[in-house]
Amino acid sequence: MPVWLRNVLALFLILAFSASFYYFFIRPYAYRWKPCGGQKEYGVCMPCCYDVHGIDVSHYQGRIDWEELFAQNQETDFPIEFIFMKATEGATLGDDTFQKNFALAHKYGFIRGAYHFFSPKTDALKQAEFFIKTVTLRKGDLPPVLDVELTGRKSKSELQKSLKIWLDRVEAHYKVKPILYTSHKFKTKYLNDPSFDVYPYWIAHYYVDSVKYAGKWYFWQHTDVGSVKGIKEEVDLNVFNGTLEDLEALTIK
Missing domain, CATH: 1.20.5 (Single alpha-helices involved in coiled-coils or other helix-helix interfaces)
Known part of the structure; x- marks a missing residue:
């Protein structure tokens, strides 16, 4: 050559x-x-212009120093008002940090929520019953959350049918519509049926200046690399699309 x-x-x-x-x-x-055009906190550029901020955690964050986490709120312009915690996955896998974190979140005055990571290959009703058995929600807690990220090679219609089984059973038990968590792309591709638009939508959409989703949404998980005092590992940061009074109105009565 x-x-x-x-x-x-x-x-x-x-x-x-x-x-x-x-x-x-x-x-x-x-x-x-990108250069931060607004205010920087928790190691990232905070999105404009939201007043209510929160995080979500699981066993991946390890042991949380709740006193330090609480104290941080006295020092920042972006206090953490709400915390979602992973409770269950599939029909048998419970998060071993959930019960302690859920209790301590209430003790320190955070608005708390619990979420279930959906396994498409596992019976949906069994998953719903497992979540119900694990999670006791009280007045002031956020509605239960269904985290949907995988298709499990199910068809779109099969996946939607399974999700509705979980959502209907959980709604019947807690007497409130569950929150539906998924990414912007997943929602528009697999859950664009109007029957899923009745649920409060928590959108995961990273590395963008603003949410491009045209429909109604309640929560925006805007980054997965937040740095929060009291938590050693990186953490997801979220905003609520409304006022603190609106968030409190969404909680269980």
Whole structure:
């Protein structure tokens, strides 16, 4: 092979690799490195203009120093008002930090919520019963949350049918419509049926300046790399689309 051709091929491979690396590893997260046009807190640029902020946690965050977390609220312009905690996954997997965190969130005056990570390959009714058995919600708590991120290779109609079984059973038990958590893309692709628009929508949409979803939404999980005092690991940050009074109105009566 001529030297010039070998050099051209080498240059082509370098350019192709660089373009692929940028497309898959840099471009989706470019928002992290953009200049912060607003106020920065919790290690990230906070979205404008929301008054009510919160986090969500699971066993991935490890042991939480609730006293330090509470004290932080006295020092910031973006106090944490609400906390969602993972309670269950599938029909048998409980989060081993849930009960302690759920109790301590109430003790320190946070508005608390519990969520279930849906497993498409597991019987939906069994999942609902497992959540109900695990989670006791009281006055002032947020409605139960269904976290939907996977299809489990189910068809769109099969997935929707399974989700409705969980949602209907849980609503019948707690007497309140559950919150539906999923990403912007997942919602528009798999849950665009009007029957799912009746649930309070919690949207996961990272590295954007604002929510582009055209429908009604209540919560926005805007980053997964927040740094919060009292929590050693990175944590998801959220905002509520309304006032604190609106959030309290959403809680169980």
